[in-house]
Amino acid sequence: MHGTRQTLTQFNCFSATALLSVKHVHALKLYASVLLNRRMSNTRNRSRQASALARLHASVHPSPRPTYGPKRIDNSHIRRASFLTRFLDHYFPRAVRIDVAWYTPTIGRKLTQDLDFFIEATALEEKHLLPALYELREKMWAVDAYPCYGLWWFVLPGISGLTGWWEEVVQTRAQKGEVVLDMGCGIGQEIRRVAAINGVKPSQLYALDVTREIWNLGLSFFGDAGSPPAEFIHADARSHLFGNSLRHKPERLYQLSGKVDVILMAMFLDLFHFPDQKEVLNTAVALSKIGTQVIGYSRGATTTNAKEGYWDESGTRSMVHDDISMLVLWWDIGKHTNTVWKIETRTVDIEELGWDRQDVSWMGGPPAMGMCFLATRER
Template structure:
C-alpha cells in the first residue's frame, strides 16, 4: 500500500506570484501563537494571499510526505475508529494531515506522530489511565490536537463521555479530528478552547477559560502526550500550574515527549520553527515537578523512564533533526501527594 501522495501542481500564475511573494516558512509552538495575535502582514501581502492563496511550505525537517511505517502498530485502532481501510484510509489520513498542517505546522502532524500509540503505549497506561477511567475518573487531555488519545480512553468499557475533557488552543484542529473519526454528532469528550499555560501570578484558571475554571480541583487524570517539550522551562512551569490547579490529592499527570540522556538536559532554540523548548533528562524533569509543587504549594511524586526512541515508534529523523543532545523518549507519571 503506497503511503506517499504527490503534491498537486498549482496554476502557472499562482506559481509566479508565489515566486515573487514567497509563502512564509512554517513555524510551530507557543511563539507562533503569540506572533499570530500580534503580527499583521503588509497590505500588498494580504491582498496577494487573498487572491493567490499560498501553499503551505513543506521544506522543513519536521515534515514528511510519506506515512512510512507509522501505521504499523496502530492500524487496527484507526480502521475501527474511522471505519476506513486500505487506500481509503490512507487517502483520508493524507487529507486530514494536510489540512492540519495548513492550520498548525507542528511536528506531530508533519512527521505523522499522531498515528503512533502515544500514551497508550506507556507502561503506566492500563493501571493509571484505563483503570481509573473505568472507575469513573475525570480525564483531561492537554493539547489534544485531533483527539486520538482521548478516543482510546473513550472506547474503554464503562467509560462515559461525560467523564472526558480535551483542551487545545485550536478548535479547528479538534474539528478535523471529529471529521477524521466521524463522531461530530456524538463527540467522545467535552472540548475546551484555552491556553494550557496559567500565569504564575494568576489566582485561578478563569484567565484561561471559564470552562477550565469549573474543573478546578476535579480532574483525576491529565494526559500530556507530545506536549511539554513544546515549551521552554518557564512555559512548562505555567503548564504545571494549570495541572496543579485542576488536580486534587491522588491526581495523576501522565505524559511523554522527546527527551535526552541523563546529564544532557538543555533548553534549545529551533530557529527554523521560531520556538524554544526545554528537552529534559530524568533528573531535570523531576526538578520541573518540584518547582511546580513549590509554586502551587503542592507535592508530587514523579516516576520517569528514559527509553530508546524506537520504543515510541519514532525514527531518528523524527527527532534528530533538531540537533542538540542525543535524542531519547522520556515518559513520566506525576502523582499529587498533597
C-alpha cells in the first residue's frame, strides 16, 4: 500500500491456510499465541485474553461504517469475507459503529408520545420498560443500522398517529375482520397496535420484512413469541417485476395475492430510490383488490421540492416525494399494472410525526417535511 512492496507469507492457523501481508503477520502471531495458550489459562486469564483478542481484532480489522436499506441488502452477498474474518467475527464480534448522524444515544422525550401502548403491550412497568428499550435498540442496531432504530422513531405512535385515517381506515376495517399487512414491519410495533383493536384476530394480520432477526427481537421484547400478533412473512418487498404476479416470491406471500384489504407502510417508502419504490408498490398492487387501501408516511418535501438524491452521510440513495411526485408515482404504477388508484396526501411538519429537526438535518436535500399518503384502489 502506498508504494510499499507487499510480501505474502503463508500462515497456518485454525486448521486453515491464509495468505497475509507482512503488515498483519505480527498481529496474527499474537492471535495464535493467545488462542494456543487459552487451555492453560485459568478463568480470569481466559477472560482477559478474549478481551485482548477482541480489541486486537477491532484494531486490525475495524468495524465498517454502517449502511442500511437496499444498499446493505443488495451488497450483503457480493463480497464474502475471508475465513479468518468470519471466524473472528463469530467468536469475537465487533461492535457496530455508532459514530453516525442517524444514531442518538438517548431516547429523549420520544417515548412520552406512546408510553401507554408500550407499557400495555409489554406488561412492563415504566421503570423496567426504559432499560428494556435501550437493550432492544442496541440489538436492533447490531442487526440493521436504520435511522428509525438509531433515532428512536420506532417508539413513536406511527400510523396510529395519522388522525382520521387510522380510525376510518385501519381501525374500522380491521374490526370488520378484513386482512391487514404491515410491509417493512421491523419489530412489529405497528401491527401490534392493530392487534390491540377490539375484535381483531391474529389470523387476519400479516407482517412482512426482509430481516427475520428483527421480527424475532420484537417477539422477545413484547413477550408474545408463543402467540404472535400476526403471521410473519420473510421476504423482500420489492417485486423485481413490472406485473401483478408474486409467483417468484415466497409461497405464503403469493397465496395472499389479491386478498389484502389494508397495507401499512410506516417509515418505509423513502428507504428506496424511485425505481425500487415502483417495485415495492408493484408488490402492494399484487396483494391488493378493488377497495384495498395503502396507508403510510415517510420523509417528504413541500410542493415542487421533490428530489431523488444520494445522501453522502449514509451512502443511501432515495426519493423524497412532494404531493405531486407522489401522485406521479402511483399513476405510473397504475399504468404498468392496469389499475386505478385514488391518492390522498398530507404534507405535515416533521414535528407532527414526533421527529426532531436534528434527526433529519444530516440527510441533506430539500427542507424535511412529513409525507403522509392514503391510496385507495378503484379498479
